[in-house]
Amino acid sequence: MSSSTEHTAGLSGEAQHHLPDADLSVSSIFSMIRRGFSISSSALGSCEAGTPNAVRLLWLRSIGHDGSIAAPDNNADIWRTDVPEQYHLQAGDVLLSEVVTGRPKAAQVQEQDLPAAAVGSILVLRPASTLTAEHMRLVLAFLRSSAVGSHALGAFGRQRLRRRDVESFVLPEDDEALSAALAELDTAGRQLSVWSSEATDIAESVFDRGADTAEARQRIIEVGQLTRLRAEAAAQLDDFDYIVRTRFPYPIALRWRETEARMSAGDLGPAYDAVLETAEILLCYSALLTAALAHGASIELTAVAALRTKLVANRGGPGLGEWTAVLQEISGAKKRRTLSPDHPLHELGSLLGDEAASDARQRLAARRNDKSHLRPVDPVDLPSALQESFNDLSLLATRARFLADWPLIQVTSVVWDAFRGKASLSIRRLMGDHPVVPTSTMLHPSSAVETGSLYLADRDHRLYLLRPFLTGQICPTCRTWSTFHADKVGGELVLKSLEHGHYFPCSEETDAFRQVGLF
Template structure:
C-alpha cells in the first residue's frame, strides 16, 4: 500500500495530497466510502453541525473526588434534585421513572444548571452495538427536578428552527448511520461523546419538501392510531350499557361506520383504486374507460384502450413538462418542431411528440431545476426503471397507427403484456396525485392584504363532475385557467398547454390540448374522450405566445 498513489484495497486505503489539521487521524474521517456517504447526507436538503440546531451543554453536576460526599441516596423527599446517569437514559427514548430507580442519587445544584422540560439527554458513553445509534431521551415535566450527571450531555434546542427539523435530526442521531458516519471517539467497542464532538457532529437538515413529506407521514400515523383507538374503545365498551338491545344497536351502527372507513382506505392499496380516486381527472377518467373495455374479457377494443390510455398519459405529462419549461424560460426545440409541423399542415401532434418533450426534460437545461417540487418529479416520468415498458407500448402504439394489428391468436397474450407494462409505468408515477390539477372558476385579489380568494375545482378522480372549493391563496391567479399545485402549495399555470372547456359534442367539461390545423382552423383534442373542437381566438393567442403556433 505504501507504493499506491491513492485508492483502497481490502486491507485499507491511501490518502495523499491532503493537509491534516494536526488532530488525531481518524480512520473513518478519511475512508473514501464514508466520506462519500457524508457528502450524500446533503441530498436530504443540506447539512450542518448539530451545534447549529442545539446548544450542547456539559453535565450540570459532577461527583466530587470524595466518594458520595455531595450525593444523597435518600428518597426524593430529601433535599436536592435527582442526578441523571447514563444508565437512566433508555434505548426507547425515555428516562427511567423515579419510582423505579431504587438507587437514585440526589444533589444540590443551582437552578441554572438544572434540566428543563424539552431538553434532550444523551449518554456520553455507550457500547457500540450493531444496529444502534446514539441513546437519547427527551426530558418531560415528570422527570423534573433533575440535573445531568457526569456521563450525560444535554441538547437544548435553538428556537429559530422549526419542530420538524429537530424531529428529523433526532431520528438521524438515533440511527446506526449516525454512529457510522460520526467522527467520535471509539475505544474498546464503546462510543465516547464530548461537548465538542457532539457540537461539531455533521447532521442532515431536511428541505421544505422533505419536511412536508414527514409531516404527512405523521398525520397518517396519527389518523391510523385514532381509528385503532376508536375501534378498541368500541370493542371494550360492549357491556358498558345496562340495555343489551341499546348496546347491540350502538355496536352495529358505529362498527359499520368504522368498517366502511377502513374499506375505503383499503381500496387505495390497489393500483387501480389509487388511480381512479387520487390521480388527476384526465388520467383517472381514461383509466376507468380502459378498465370497462377490459372487464368483458380479451378484446381488440380493450387492447386499443390500453394503447390509447398510454398516449393520453404521455400527452398529459408532456403538457405539464412544457408548461414548467415555459415558466422557467427554457425554450424547447420539440415545441418549435410541433409548431412547424402543425402550422404547415403536415399532420397533427402525436405520441412521438409527447415522448420527445418528456425526454428533453432529462437534458442539461433542466438540471438546474431539480430542486423544484413540480419539475423535479416530472423529469423522472418514463425514466430508466420503466424504459422497457415504455419502449414496448410505444412500438405497439406505432404498429396500430401504421395498420400492423396484432392477430386474433396473439391478442390475449398481447393484452396481458400491455397491461403489465402499463401497470409498471403507473406504479412509477406515484407522485402524480401530489401535483393537483385545479381549474380556477373565480378569483378576487386584495392588494392591501396581499392575498386572494379563489373558487376552484379540484380535478381528481374518475368523475368529471366535482364540487367547487373556496380558499385563500397568496398569489395572483387567472380566472378560467388550469393550474398544477405542487406539494409546497405553489400554483403553476398550465394554460394554454391544457385548457378546460365544455365539449359541444358530449356537453361535459373536458381537458383539451393542441391537436392539428385543418385549413384556417386550429383543432383541440380532449384527453378524456378524444372529441375535437375548434380553438377560439383567445386560445390561439395563448398557443402562439408559448410557441406551439407561429405568430409571436
C-alpha cells in the same frame, strides 16, 4: 434535496461524502453537550410534584422512539430538589440517548416538559441559537437515524455514543421541502395511531354493559362502523388501480377506469385499444405539464419548438412521438440544473428516466403504431398482448405515481384580501375519474391567478399555470367538462380533448399559443 444538502446528512470521516460550505457539525450548532445528571441511590432530595424548586427527572425510558417525551405521571415520576442548576433543562434542548439499541432516541424539550433534568445515559445538546422548526425537525430525524446509531461502541449489548463522536457529526442543512415532507408523514402516522387506539378501546369495551353477547355484537357493529370504514378505505390504497382511478388527474383516471371496465368484462379487443389509448394520454398529460412548467421556468425545450414546427407546417398534430420527445428532453439533468430541488419538473424528468420505463414506452409505442397502420394483433395472440401491454402501462403509471400528489385544479373565483395579503380561491379539484366535483377553497399569497384556468398544485400548494398547454371547458360535442390541448386537423388549429378525442376550432387561444411558442 439540493446537491449540497443530499450528502451532508451524514457523519464525519469515512461515512461523509461531501462537506457543506458552512460548518454544520454538532459542536458548531450546539453550544453545550453534557451527560445527564448522575443521581445517587439516596432518596435525599426526593419530593412531591409542585414542591418549590422541584425538578422532574427524565430517564431514557421517558423518551419515545418517535421523538416524544412522556407526559408527567404522578405515580411513576421522581421529583428532586437537589439537582444543580446547570443540569436544569431549557426549552429547545435536545435529548439524545447515549446508550443505543438499534436506532438512537432523540427529542426536543418543550415548555410543557419543564421543570425537568435528564438523568444518566442521556446527552443534552443545547442550541447556540434558535433553529427554525423545519431545521430542527431534520436535525432530530438525523440524530434518530441508523447512521448515528452505527457509531455506538461497546460490548455485551451495551453500546454507547461517545461525546467526541457526537460533536463531529455533520448535520443536515435546512431544507424546507424535506422538512415539510417529514411533517406530513409524522401527521399521518399520528392520525393512524389515534385510529388504532380507538379500535382497541372499542374492542375492550365489548362486555362493559354485561355479558349479553347478542347485545355486545350489535353495539360493536354500531360503534365500530366508522373504524371499519376507515380500515376498508385505507386497505384500498394498497390497490394501485384504486389509486389511479381515484387519485390521479381526471384525464388519466377516466381512461384508466375504461381500461379496467373493458378488461373485467373480457372485451379483449376494446380492452387492448383502451390500454394503448390510456398509455398515450398518460404520456400526453405528463408532457403537457412538462411544457407548461418549463415555459414558466424559462427553460427552452427543443421538443416544444419541434412541435410548433409541426403545427405551423400543417403536418398534423402532436402524437405519442412528440409527447415522448418532451419527456425525454426534460429527463436530462442539464435542463433542470437551475431549478429548486422540490420543483415538479425533477419528478417529471424521472418518468422515462430508467431503462425499464423506456423499454415499456417503446413497446407500447410499437403496438400503437401497428394498430394505426392496420397491423392488428391476431385474435389468438390477443390475450397475451393485452396482458403484456397492460403490464407496461402499469409500470409507466407506477413511475408517474407523483401525479397523485399534484392536484389538477380549475380556479372558479378569486377574492383578494388586502389586509391579510392573501387571496381566497374557489377551486375544483379534478382528481379521480369524474368531472363533477365539489368546489372548495384555498388561500394563495397572490391575486395573480386566472379565473377559469387550469393549474397544477404541488405538494407545497404552489400553483403553476397550465394554460394554454392544457385548458378545461364544456365540450361543444358531448356537453361534458373536458380538458383540451392544441392539435391540427385538416390544416386547422383545433382544441382536442384528452378524455374522448372530440375537437373544435381554436380561436381564443391562438395568441396565447404564439406567446408560448406553440404556434
